[in-house]
Amino acid sequence: MPVFKLYVKLLKKNRRSVATYMVIFLLLMMVFAFNGASSQDQFQAVKGQFTIIDHDHGKMSAAIKKELSQGNEFVAVKDNARDIQDKLFYRQVQVIITIPKNFTNDYMAGKDVTVSTMQVENSAASTMMKQELNSYLQKIKVYEKEGDSFTNAIDKASANQKIEAETSVLNSGNKQDTTFYYFFRYVPYILVSIILCGMSPVICSLQKKEIQKRNNCSSYSLRKMNLELVLGSFAFGAFCLVLIDGIGIIMWGNQASPVLIGYVFVNTLLQMLVSMSIAFCISMWLKSPNSINGAANIIGLGSSFLGGIFVPLSFLSKKIEMIAHCIPVYWYTRANETFSKSTILTASAKTIIYQSYFAQLLFAIAILILALIISKKRYSSAV
């Protein structure tokens, strides 16, 4: 197999640049996985984030802070425009409460008092926190009317706020996302980028006109040559796949059952075939490494955004989701979301998974056929 051997030789020659791609992409993947992971076994109310800019420093402001911190997360913000703008724009806090000077004294004196709030527009979390605040202050007023002292009223209102409805989680076979699935969510982006960047320079160098003309003179048929090129690409793709899957399974494999790991592996294998076909096709079509880098960015980032990798599928409108059906990554994500939500795969979940597998396989075959057609055309034009 001379072409296959040459492929491996060229790959070895480019090992440093391939290693650079691999190290950086794997690093990105780890950050993605750790950044997105969340795992919960019991019911935990979703926390809103708030901050208080306290100009009062009285009993009331301390009570408000303590009370809101019970079910929400207090985030420290500096009292300057830049910090406030940053925290609200990036949704690090949903509401900023400014308690004015003499708030406690005015409240005790029976004056009408208000706190200023700045909030993220249309955010249900900020509305909930504001309602909680209003309800708390109202309760203090009611307890005072009942004859309690101000301090007692605060204590009683706080005790009342602690009364909760008994909440349990029903085991429905559904579960929260884990780091394992977050890691595998990003595999298509990493695979297509590594395979495109690593494989394309090798195929490109074989596509140079002079080399192609020399190869065409030989008795080796185009079919054999392409077969060995595909085999070489598959070997490289398989190496990347084993590396990525190996890291995922070694680090977080304990978060999934062996059967589910098997399903995840098949999903990544099919995505590797799709990535390999894309890389093969692009290398046949484009000539310079600079163009390939540009194409790799567009294909990798574009399909990841539309296919539900960087932005969850639930964020996409129905129309866009329909368009996303034409992207192989969408089918990978669909299967991966099904794994991530189930501990036991029901018949309907299996149908979705097999559908997704089938769609990816079809994409891989279709793109590979397209690549071979381009190769044939190039062969004819080089003769």
Place this chain on the structure above:
Amino acid sequence: MHKEEKNLFFHLYKYRLKQLLKDRSVIFWTAMFPIILGTFFYVALYHASDSQDNSFKAVPVAVYDSGSYKNEKEFQAFLKEVTSKEANYLKITTVSGKSQGENLLKKGKVEGFITADSKISLQVTSSDFNTSILKNILDHYLQTENMYEDAAMNHPQILADLSGLLAQNQNYTKNVSFGGKSLNNMIGYFYSLLAMSMLYGSIFSFINALQIQPGTNEIAARRLITPTHKMLIVLSDFCSALTLQMGIYLVVMLYLTKILGVDFGGTPLTLFVAGLAGNMAGSGWGYFVAIVIKGSEKMKMALNMMLTLFSSFLSGLMVGNMKPLLMTYAPWVNKINPATLISDAFYYICIYGNKAEYVRCIATLFSISAFFCIAAYFSLRRKTYASI
């Protein structure tokens, strides 16, 4: 600069620009990359921010219509109130058996299952925003019930007034604006995309830098055989790459704002200066990687692309909350990362009109560009070749 040098500079600049323009595939991909991705962002994300803000919709819930529930008249009245058209917090399905309710819950038809046997309790399948709202509503009922019981036991004289007091709904909060222009928060992705496209434009200076190193490049050997001062060649190369980058930036901006209608905010001048600073940083970056870092051309190319990608990742291109995360754990990264500085420059001037922060970002970008260029210059100067 003497008149002859000036003429020579413009001559070199013109021909370098022509040469770069001839590499159509690089120009095509450099310009098409932000245009195609910008279109994807616009289609997929620009109108998706409403759902990200968790805008409230009535939560579907099942209630077990048991004997004890039928006796809980107050609870029934409360549920009726929270499902009314005005409140619209819940959407209730009444079920006659526990298993029926649990089935609805398992199938995902409802988000919670409320039973009111000996006490009011809630079953859910996950901890998310809707189930938290559901629990809050039930908590509120139990808390109010407790207040009535307490008043009945300890202060019966105010029991009659209690409902009036609780129904007053006095608003203790007053909403104030935080002074920012209300832009789609997905605009951050566009800022990061522009940052990446500017850094990606480093490819032109990268090519230029390769072509002034005779040890590794044939064209460089031809160029440096002339008695022209190396500094003049480098300067004209730098300007030609920057011109091309700015041209691409303007085309991309025109496409995004005029054709897609993305609202960036800011004035044309501030957008232009931000583009200039970003592209200069990109140019400097290309020179730095191609000259200072040792290795093969392919290796340098890989490194250039990966560093561009990594810098863009840190600015939030792939994961939107990357920048605030770094702001909390490693704020210095945001202060030196070129892609973050570019997107921050847009962010501060376009959304908040914060000139001080905008100037800080622009000044840092110019400094980074200067640093890269000086480092590249020192690495390049006084290199002579006895034989090439």
